[in-house]
Every structure is written in C-alpha cells, then in structure tokens.
Amino acid sequence: DAGVTQSPTHLIKTRGQHVTLRCSPISGHKSVSWYQQVLGQGPQFIFQYYEKEERGRGNFPDRFSARQFPNYSSELNVNALLLGDSALYLCASSFVGGRVLTGELFFGEGSRLTVL
Amino acid sequence: LAKTTQPISMDSYEGQEVNITCSHNNIATNDYITWYQQFPSQGPRFIIQGYKTKVTNEVASLFIPADRKSSTLSLPRVSLSDTAVYYCLVGDRADYKLSFGAGTTVTVRA
Numbered sequence: 001d002a003g004v005t006q007s008p009t010h011l012i013k014t015r016g017q018h019v020t021l022r023c024s025p026i027s028g029h030k031s032v033s034w035y036q037q038v039l040g041q042g043p044q045f046i047f048q049y050y051e052k053e054e055r056g057r058g059n060f061p062d063r064f065s066a067r068q069f070p071n072y073s074s075e076l077n078v079n080a081l082l083l084g085d086s087a088l089y090l091c092a093s094s095f096v097g098g099r100v101l102t103g104e105l106f107f108g109e110g111s112r113l114t115v116l
Numbered sequence: 117l118a119k120t121t122q123p124i125s126m127d128s129y130e131g132q133e134v135n136i137t138c139s140h141n142n143i144a145t146n147d148y149i150t151w152y153q154q155f156p157s158q159g160p161r162f163i164i165q166g167y168k169t170k171v172t173n174e175v176a177s178l179f180i181p182a183d184r185k186s187s188t189l190s191l192p193r194v195s196l197s198d199t200a201v202y203y204c205l206v207g208d209r210a211d212y213k214l215s216f217g218a219g220t221t222v223t224v225r226a
Contacts, residue, residue, distance in 0.1 A: 004159075033214065042203055042216040043160065056213045090159050103148065105205070107159030 002026070004093050004108035012114045013081050021076045021111045025093030031055075032074040033105065034066055035090040043090055049074060078113075086115045120204055120217035127223050134191040136220045138204030141185055147207040149180060149187045154201045154219070163202070164189065194224045 005024045013019050025032050031050040035043035045058035049068035063079045072093075078085055088110040096103035121139040128134045143149070148167050152160035164171060166178040166187070177190040191198060201219040208215060 035216075042219045045214040045216070048214065058213055092159070104150070104162045104165060105152075105160075107152075107161070109157075109159050 004091055004106050006089075006091050006108035006111050008111055009109065010112045010114075012116060014116050015081055015083060017081050017115075018077065018079050019081060019113060021078075021089050021091075021113075023074045023076070023091030023093075023108060025072050025074070025091075026106055029093035029095050029106070030072055031094045031096065031103075032068055032072065033092050033094075034074070034076045035092070036060070036085075037088040037090055037110070039087075046076065081115045083115050086113060088112050120206060120215055122202075122204060122217040122220045124218070125221040125223065127225065128194055129225050130195055131193050134194050134198075134222055134224075135188055136191075136202055136222070137186055137188045138217050139186045140204065140206045140215075140217075142208060143184060144207035149178070149184070150205045151176070151178065151187075151189045152203045152205060152216075154203065160203060191222075194222070196224050196226060198222060199224045 033048040034046040037043045047066040048056040052068045066076045068074045090110045092105040092107045094103045148165045150165040151163045154160040164176045164178045168180045171178045179188040204217045
C-alpha cells in the first residue's frame, strides 16, 4: 500500500508569493494533520482535519489555511510568504480522529519550501 | 499548547540502554502519549504509544506514571542505526492541539 504522499517535494518561492502544498493520506485514513518543521527544531502543529472538518489549529497566522477534500486528501495554503516560512512542511494521516487527538500518525516525506 | 520538555541530546554506545524522559503538562486526559523517531530529511516514524503504566513492543518500552505528567522512552541495546532525533507527542487538554517536544538527538557510538 502507498504511504502518505506529498507534493511537491521541493519548491522555491519569493517573498509575497503564495504556495499550495498537497497531501494524499493512506487509503482508509480520514484524518490529516499538517506540521511546519524549521531546520533543527521539532515539528510545529498547524492544522488537523478529520472527516473534512477542522479539528484543531496551531498558533499560526491567518496566512496559513487548509482544507480536506471528499477523498480525504488535503491542501495547505500559505499566502504572502515570508522568509521565515522556509521550512519542511509535513503531512500526516491517521485512521483515528474525532475526539482522539493522536493515535498513530503516518508521515509523508515532506515538502521543503525555500522562500527567497 | 501543552508544554513538553525533553533533553536536547544524549550519547550512548552500542548495546546500551537509552532512556529519554519527556515532561508534559495540560495534556488531554483521554489521549495517548506517542513517541516518534526522525532521521535527516525524512518524516517522523512512529515508535510506540501508551496511555498509562508500561507498554512494550518489539523496539521500545514506554513508561508513564499515574499522573501522566511525564513519559520515558526506553530503547534497549541500541545500535548505530538508532542514531536519530526522538520526539514525544501529546495532545492539549484545552483546545485539541498537538504538541511535539523539541526533540532529543541520540547519538550512538561504536
């Protein structure tokens, strides 16, 4: 079975631009979460979606938004890019969701965003 | 967000046991505590998960005291391939946010 797939794997943008990152969960998983990982730091929680509804949001500005589609894939959008948005963006899927916050998360390899 | 604290780094030698403790408060009362391993340029990989007391699988053990304010990951007989960053992950009691620790870099030497 395919694992969590993310695209693109690498991309370079300039300040002020917009970026869309995509994630396909493992088949049967209904929960998707997004994380930002700056080099040398732990992943920072951005969003969690379960059954197409936002279940949780981390401390990120409104420039960050996400959605989950009927097939449970997800997009993360970042507007008005700043240099500080340069990071590895990780997507994770899980079978459990709802009121259970964690369960086992299966991570993709990430999308590495560089903002110049 | 729930606050988690882990040691920044730990050194060990092959064949030794490594214990990493994560302190966490305000975690969700109905949620699991989970540990992940991450190698450079890869996404984190699940190691073990527990709710309370002790859990053991083929690669690690997890000890969680009754108050659930900390958890200890135990890696028995580490090898060079266990050199990685290890994270604890908890959920926040108040607002259902997920919080990774800052990570513990474990370096295993021959």
